[in-house]
Amino acid sequence: MREARRAEAQAVLLDAQIKQERYRAYNNSYATSAQLTAESLGLNSADYYTFTVTNVTSSTYTINAAPASGSDQVNDCGGATLTVNQSNTKTPASCWKD
Numbered sequence: 001m002r003e004a005r006r007a008e009a010q011a012v013l014l015d016a017q018i019k020q021e022r023y024r025a026y027n028n029s030y031a032t033s034a035q036l037t038a039e040s041l042g043l044n045s046a047d048y049y050t051f052t053v054t055n056v057t058s059s060t061y062t063i064n065a066a067p068a069s070g071s072d073q074v075n076d077c078g079g080a081t082l083t084v085n086q087s088n089t090k091t092p093a094s095c096w097k098d
Contacts (some may be wrong), residue, residue, distance in 0.1 A: 002076040009049040009073075010096065013084045016041040016051070016063050020086070029058035030086065031089040048073045049082075060086050 019041050023031045043051030043063070048071045055062040066081040067073035077095040089097040 002073060005048045005073055006076055006082070006095065007097075009082055011055075012051060013063050013065055013082060014044060016043055016053070017084050017088075020053075020061055020063070030056055032033075032056050032060045047071060055085070072073075 023035075027035075041051075041053060041063070043053065046049060046068070048068055049065040050068050052064045052066070053061060054064060062083050062085045064081050064083050067076065068094055074088055077092060080092045080095060082095060083089075083091045
């Protein structure tokens with residue numbers, strides 16, 4: 001179950017990445033937190049992960065999925081926060097399956 005939940009969180013991250021790139025195509029920069037809320041990116045907090053957007057500048061962003069405190073996902077991947085950024089760097093690499 002943990003792996004399935006992680007795969008679902010990764011799908012949400014990748015969908016948000018596409019939305020962030022679409023925003024940049026129309027606005028010539030990535031959205032700041034003030035311009036684009038986590039909700040509009042589809043990053044609503046869930047029972048197993050909490051999604052956030054950080055490090056947002058005109059040329060960078062990081063989208064995060066942190067295991068929700070008290071959920072069983074804290075035992076998956078050593079409790080690591082899953083991330084993806086504008087360069088398609090996914091961390092921790094050992095937790096992502098391409």
